Amino acid sequence: xxxxxxxxxxxxxxxxxxxxxxxxxxxxxxxxxxxxxxxxxxxxxxxxxxxxxxxxxxxxxxxxxxxxxxxxxxxxxxxxxxxxxxxxxxxxxxxxxxxxxxxxxxxxxxxxxxxxxxxxxxxxxxxxxxxxxxxxxxxxxxxxxxxxxxxxxxxxxxxxxxxxxxxxxxxxxxxxxxxxxxxxxxxxxxxxxxxxxxxxxxxxxxxxxxxxxxxxxxxxxxxxxxxxxxxxxxxxxxxxxxxxxxxxxxxxxxxxxxxxxxxxxxxxxxxxxxxxxxxxxxxxxxxxxxxxxxxxxxxxxxxxxxxxxxxxxxxxxxxx
Amino acid sequence: xxxxxxxxxxxxxxxxxxxxxxxxxxxxxxxxxxxxxxxxxxxxxxxxxxxxxxxxxxxxxxxxxxxxxxxxxxxxxxxxxxxxxxxxxxxxxxxx
Amino acid sequence: xxxxxxxxxxxxxxxxxxxxxxxxxxxxxxxxxxxxxxxxxxxxxxxxxxxxxxxxxxxxxxxxxxxxxxxxxxxxxxxxxxxxxxxxxxxxxxxxxxxxxxxxxxxxxxxxxxxxxxxxxxxxxxxxxxxxxxxxxxxxxxxxxxxxxxxxxxxxxxxxxxxxxxxxxxxxxxxxxxxxxxxxxxxxxxxxxxxxxxxxxxxxxxxxxxxxxxxxxxxxxxxxxxxxxxxxxxxxxxxxxxxxxxxxxxxxxxxxxxxxxxxxxxxxxxxxxxxxxxxxxxxxxxxxxxxxxxxxxxxxxxxxxxxxxxxxxxxxxxxxxxxxxxxxxxxxxxxxxxxxxxxxxxxxxxxxxxxxxxxxxxxxxxxxxxxxxxxxxxxxxxxxxxxxxxx
Ligand SMILES: Cc1ncc(C[n+]2csc(CCOP(=O)(O)OP(=O)(O)O)c2C)c(N)n1
Numbered sequence: 044x045x046x047x048x049x050x051x052x053x054x055x056x057x058x059x060x061x062x063x064x065x066x067x068x069x070x071x072x073x074x075x076x077x078x079x080x081x082x083x084x085x086x087x088x089x090x091x092x093x094x095x096x097x098x099x100x101x102x103x104x105x106x107x108x109x110x111x112x113x114x115x116x117x118x119x120x121x122x123x124x125x126x127x128x129x130x131x132x133x134x135x136x137x138x139x140x141x142x143x144x145x146x147x148x149x150x151x152x153x154x155x156x157x158x159x160x161x162x163x164x165x166x167x168x169x170x171x172x173x174x175x176x177x178x179x180x181x182x183x184x185x186x187x188x189x190x191x192x193x194x195x196x197x198x199x200x201x202x203x204x205x206x207x208x209x210x211x212x213x214x215x216x217x218x219x220x221x222x223x224x225x226x227x228x229x230x231x232x233x234x235x236x237x238x239x240x241x242x243x244x245x246x247x248x249x250x251x252x253x254x255x256x257x258x259x260x261x262x263x264x265x266x267x268x269x270x271x272x273x274x275x276x277x278x279x280x281x282x283x284x285x286x287x288x289x290x291x292x293x294x295x296x297x298x299x300x301x302x303x304x305x306x307x308x309x310x311x312x313x314x315x316x317x318x319x320x321x322x323x324x325x326x327x328x329x330x331x332x333x334x335x336x337x338x339x340x341x342x343x344x345x346x347x348x349x350x351x352x353x354x355x356x357x358x359x360x361x362x363x
Numbered sequence: 364x365x366x367x368x369x370x371x372x373x374x375x376x377x378x379x380x381x382x383x384x385x386x387x388x389x390x391x392x393x394x395x396x397x398x399x400x401x402x403x404x405x406x407x408x409x410x411x412x413x414x415x416x417x418x419x420x421x422x423x424x425x426x427x428x429x430x431x432x433x434x435x436x437x438x439x440x441x442x443x444x445x446x447x448x449x450x451x452x453x454x455x456x457x458x459x
Numbered sequence: 460x461x462x463x464x465x466x467x468x469x470x471x472x473x474x475x476x477x478x479x480x481x482x483x484x485x486x487x488x489x490x491x492x493x494x495x496x497x498x499x500x501x502x503x504x505x506x507x508x509x510x511x512x513x514x515x516x517x518x519x520x521x522x523x524x525x526x527x528x529x530x531x532x533x534x535x536x537x538x539x540x541x542x543x544x545x546x547x548x549x550x551x552x553x554x555x556x557x558x559x560x561x562x563x564x565x566x567x568x569x570x571x572x573x574x575x576x577x578x579x580x581x582x583x584x585x586x587x588x589x590x591x592x593x594x595x596x597x598x599x600x601x602x603x604x605x606x607x608x609x610x611x612x613x614x615x616x617x618x619x620x621x622x623x624x625x626x627x628x629x630x631x632x633x634x635x636x637x638x639x640x641x642x643x644x645x646x647x648x649x650x651x652x653x654x655x656x657x658x659x660x661x662x663x664x665x666x667x668x669x670x671x672x673x674x675x676x677x678x679x680x681x682x683x684x685x686x687x688x689x690x691x692x693x694x695x696x697x698x699x700x701x702x703x704x705x706x707x708x709x710x711x712x713x714x715x716x717x718x719x720x721x722x723x724x725x726x727x728x729x730x731x732x733x734x735x736x737x738x739x740x741x742x743x744x745x746x747x748x749x750x751x752x753x754x755x756x757x758x759x760x761x762x763x764x765x766x767x768x769x770x771x772x773x774x775x776x777x778x779x780x781x782x783x784x785x786x787x788x789x790x791x792x793x794x795x796x797x798x799x800x801x802x803x804x805x806x807x808x809x810x811x812x813x814x815x816x817x818x819x820x821x822x823x824x825x826x827x828x829x830x831x832x833x834x835x836x837x838x839x840x841x842x843x844x845x846x847x848x849x850x
Binding site: 048049051052056058059060061062063064066067069070071072098099101102103106107240272276277278 | 370375379381383384385386387388389391392395396410411412414415416417418419420421424436438439440441444445446454
């Protein structure tokens with residue numbers, strides 16, 4: 044179902060301008076896609092990170108929805124408490140009418156989700172609270188100055204995996220968070236790339252409206268962290284999908300499938316581009332190409348991408 | 364930048380609570396710009412891609428038509444120009 | 460009014476109080492010796508005796524985080540923990556207070572490792588003394604029970620809006636069966652009343668809770684917390700008075716025991732004061748004029764009151780159930796500070812006792828009293844700090 048933007052433009056946006064996210068950061072767009080995908084009233088919890096700090100610098104807030112920030116690693120637990128409060132207050136009859144139908148959404152960066160907040164997320168998923176967790180994955184601790192996280196891809200230059208005489212950046216591949224989340228057997232989980240707003244908003248809507256916990260991991264370029272120009276995030280998002288760096292996956296009640304360009308690539312309707320096409324666009328991988336082409340490293344990276352792509356294809360039933 | 368009068372501890376809500384939803388609309392980020400998007404209504408087909416992808420909510424729409432940018436908040440990132448299918452937005456160097 | 464005593468442990472008394480409060484949300488994680496509270500409360504939930512939404516979180520960090528989320532959304536939210544659990548939730552303990560959420564938490568005092576130890580001392584809660592929570596210390600199961608209701612009223616009072624820790628001694632109080640005189644459900648309901656604080660995430664207007672607060676306003680928010688603490692003592696006094704008038708149970712911020720004609724006293728908190736009172740009774744038989752002073756409140760510290768009470772005596776010994784390595788033990792240090800501006804000061808000495816559950820027995824308290832006599836007569840050990848009952 045395609046999103047008709049003409050129907051969106053006159054609605055109130057969840058996040059106003061005047062926030063202090065970097066120019067061109069796609070995270071506010073991600074928030075918009077998720078929260079505008081349904082008309083339910085929404086309550087938002089936010090882990091510490093760029094989105095939280097840059098949108099609520101006292102005495103200003105960019106949020107037009109009820110919003111709570113507690114700490115870095117506990118968005119899952121915080122939203123659990125909010126949901127529990129709602130359940131209790133629904134029973135006791137003290138919930139304002141307007142809020143009866145409310146949906147609960149937590150946002151966290153990859154650091155707050157893959158790493159320090161993984162336990163809190165896992166607990167909340169296992170307990171089955173009715174909420175959506177959205178990880179905007181910019182592949183590093185960006186708010187504190189571009190340190191590596193377990194979502195940082197292999198080969199990336201970060202401030203804690205700096206390139207040096209004996210280092211070509213991070214040496215470990217990313218953690219497969221989507222699979223970890225899927226292992227909780229929650230009703231809905233998906234990976235999303237923000238350039239494809241039809242796919243993103245369709246997934247967001249399903250995730251918000253499903254009964255039980257749901258999860259989205261969003262591709263989210265970081266302008267200073269990835270050393271890219273401020274206007275390329277959405278173009279990069281497209282390339283990430285086309286190189287299978289970021290497969291668009293959907294897991295509904297345990298059924299895995301591919302969507303968007305990922306589906307087209309799996310079905311042979313679209314070409315799978317080499318990973319160089321993705322890496323070349325970003326300063327954080329510059330050392331792989333200059334001063335000299337690091338073919339061995341590029342091979343490691345391509346192998347890693349192929350391995351995970353094959354895994355997702357298999358899970359989605361394209362190969363056995 | 365809107366001149367903000369800083370209040371004392373007795374005048375602000377306790378616990379850091381912010382009561383005025385979305386009041387960052389009053390905060391100027393337009394001063395961050397080095398490039399400025401210029402909208403050309405003649406080339407514009409009103410696909411609203413700029414609106415969809417603008418991270419700063421700075422695309423002005425009136426009667427369902429893109430009419431320009433909110434330069435008070437537009438940071439000049441150039442996303443609107445990048446996603447525009449008809450090149451109806453041009454980035455020009457900001458005159459300071 | 461109920462006149463039927465029930466045989467309850469301190470933990471059961473806490474669980475019963477929680478049941479009668481019937482909070483909207485309880486988020487908890489088990490840790491000895493807090494577990495009997497959680498288990499008993501779980502039974503109440505399982506039997507439909509409460510309306511509570513219970514969240515069995517995967518850690519104490521999440522327990523406090525969920526409690527903050529729930530309270531922020533407008534729920535009466537409670538939790539309970541001990542020692543390492545409190546340490547794990549540390550970060551959020553501060554956030555709960557700074558966000559001004561009226562949470563009541565049961566704290567079953569236990570030594571904070573290491574080496575790991577499950578028994579009582581106050582090293583856990585004393586570490587949290589500057590977190591912005593109100594701290595009430597209970598001597599026995601009855602106090603635990605009554606303190607819960609008063610704590611809730613204090614926390615939710617419009618001039619306060621701060622979280623409260625109701626502390627009881629691990630095992631000594633939490634696991635010992637005592638006679639407790641409960642109130643009837645309806646009495647509790649009436650006393651605690653309806654919530655008077657706003658649901659911040661359910662309001663018609665979308666509020667932002669927990670923003671980034673930098674140099675411009677952070678200090679103003681700290682000043683508000685500082686000021687709120689100043690309201691606590693008068694609020695507690697009012698609530699204690701109402702409690703006494705309603706239920707005929709008199710509690711004071713500082714309890715004095717046989718001090719009328721005493722020229723020396725032992726000062727301490729929580730369960731040890733039961734033993735102290737017994738030994739005082741024995742010594743009184745021998746004509747020794749010793750009394751006891753028990754602060755129930757440690758945060759805010761009732762400095763003015765303690766000074767007024769203690770300046771009547773020639774000598775005081777302060778029992779602390781935790782050390783502050785390299786400085787003054789917490790209660791001793793507070794009392795020293797309270798006296799700094801006083802003209803008349805008693806001789807004062809500190810004993811650290813009962814760490815990791817070491818029993819502070821009758822013999823030890825007798826030893827304290829003989830030290831107290833020496834202190835009164837010679838002043839020699841003035842300002843000294845010693846461990847009691849250490850080899
Ligand atoms: C317990 C704790 N540890 C560390 C920090 C410091 N810290 C704040 S934000 C952040 C990085 C957040 O990274 P991520 O979750 O990826 O979000 P991003 O900044 O990229 O938006 C860190 C390390 C903190 N606030 N709390």
